[in-house]
Amino acid sequence: MPRFVTVARVHEIAPGAARQVTVEGRWVGLFNIDGVFHAVDNLCLHRGGPLCEGAIRGAVVTCPWHGWQFDVASGALMQDPTVGVSRHEIRIVGDEIQVRLTD
Numbered sequence: 472m473p474r475f476v477t478v479a480r481v482h483e484i485a486p487g488a489a490r491q492v493t494v495e496g497r498w499v500g501l502f503n504i505d506g507v508f509h510a511v512d513n514l515c516l517h518r519g520g521p522l523c524e525g526a527i528r529g530a531v532v533t534c535p536w537h538g539w540q541f542d543v544a545s546g547a548l549m550q551d552p553t554v555g556v557s558r559h560e561i562r563i564v565g566d567e568i569q570v571r572l573t574d
């Protein structure tokens with residue numbers, strides 16, 4: 472059963488910013504969208520580009536390698552929302568951002 476893992480502190484990731492964290496050996500992109508944190512798999516569905524290094528506009532990140540776009544709140548691929556990257560649970564405890572893998 473996955474458990475919540477502390478991955479960063481709230482003040483470390485400004486609104487509009489992102490970073491890669493590792494949760495139980497898995498690369499996860501952590502995004503701050505207007506003060507709300509989201510966690511999705513950091514590997515683009517196309518060829519594994521690092522999503523957290525892409526440009527963020529609203530809740531949409533553009534993969535830096537070839538431009539696929541994902542909604543970081545749902546993980547859905549903007550060009551085809553029937554597919555997407557896995558989204559993970561987030562909770563804030565004090566100033567800690569904690570992530571629990573969902574699959």
Ligand code: FES
Nearest residue numbers: 515518520534537
């Ligand atoms: S690896 Fe992300 S668009 Fe190609």
